[in-house]
Amino acid sequence: MEIVVVDDGSTDETPQAMAAYQDRVRYIRQPASGGPSRPRNVGVAASEGEIVAFFDSDDLMSPGALSDSLAILARHPEAGLVFSNSRIIDEHGELIDPDYLADYRDFRRILRSTDDPEVGLMSGPRLYRELLRANFIGTSGVVARREVLAEAGPFDETLKNADDRDMWLRVALTQTAFAFVDRVHFSYRRRNGSVTGRGWRRMPSVIRMLEKHRELASSAADRRLLSGRINEARLARAYGLRREGRFEEAAAGYCDAARGRLSVTALVGLVKAHYQKMISD
Numbered sequence: 001m002e003i004v005v006v007d008d009g010s011t012d013e014t015p016q017a018m019a020a021y022q023d024r025v026r027y028i029r030q031p032a033s034g035g036p037s038r039p040r041n042v043g044v045a046a047s048e049g050e051i052v053a054f055f056d057s058d059d060l061m062s063p064g065a066l067s068d069s070l071a072i073l074a075r076h077p078e079a080g081l082v083f084s085n086s087r088i089i090d091e092h093g094e095l096i097d098p099d100y101l102a103d104y105r106d107f108r109r110i111l112r113s114t115d116d117p118e119v120g121l122m123s124g125p126r127l128y129r130e131l132l133r134a135n136f137i138g139t140s141g142v143v144a145r146r147e148v149l150a151e152a153g154p155f156d157e158t159l160k161n162a163d164d165r166d167m168w169l170r171v172a173l174t175q176t177a178f179a180f181v182d183r184v185h186f187s188y189r190r191r192n193g194s195v196t197g198r199g200w201r202r203m204p205s206v207i208r209m210l211e212k213h214r215e216l217a218s219s220a221a222d223r224r225l226l227s228g229r230i231n232e233a234r235l236a237r238a239y240g241l242r243r244e245g246r247f248e249e250a251a252a253g254y255c256d257a258a259r260g261r262l263s264v265t266a267l268v269g270l271v272k273a274h275y276q277k278m279i280s281d
Helices: 014-019 037-046 065-075 106-110 124-133 146-152 163-173 196-216 220-243 247-260 264-280
Strands: 004-008 026-030 051-053 079-090 095-097 119-123 143-145 177-190
Touching: 004 014, 004 037, 014 026, 026 037, 051 065, 051 146, 065 079, 065 143, 065 177, 079 146, 079 163, 106 119, 106 124, 119 124, 124 163, 124 177, 124 220, 143 146, 146 163, 163 196, 196 220, 220 247, 220 264, 247 264
Parallel strands: 004 026, 079 177
Antiparallel strands: 051 143, 079 095, 079 143, 119 177
């Protein structure tokens, strides 16, 4: 077992805290990259194990999470990646949601049962379509075989967000099987000021990621699905811009959405953005 900590330009006391673990942890400090993809790639490259587990700095790991995932991979050699359920906590560690994936039901329909009632398997190609709809794979609950990650390629460092979903989609395209364990392996921390908490700010990277996979899609049905998701992301970004008073940018965003797919939502948003700009001038 090895632990690699990648400090992506932290401004807190991480270097001092890590000094106490020099004999147990490989600590790599680098200039801030502006997103999670670069430190994830650095960590994978620095590690030597045949199996890689990811874990983000804000989250909390549940006892037994790694041993449980390793046992699942050992019992199911056809699986290249296992992911888990999680719970949500706030910045103070208070519980917000005890079962994050309770409302994510669609991907459960394609699970193939195993001898463990809380563990199911699914093929990559079948999972791919579900991942196009939404990302239900939390990075801190992922344990994957190194060769599967190598075949998929590194995290896309041009994406400041959505690099994890992009990775799982590419892993699904490798034809490997995924295992899902419906147990809480980590607590996901949701902070009020985080990028996740201001979801519309993530939309430029989400849009670029979806456009990337629209080019990779092999079927017309997948391309139509991705076009719809791209349009939804454009509308979400335009709405966020309008709420922040950035009316010209919002109007441009609604125009982009309307060009992609004309809708009442886009037209009404465009009218509101122009009206709000007019009365604010």
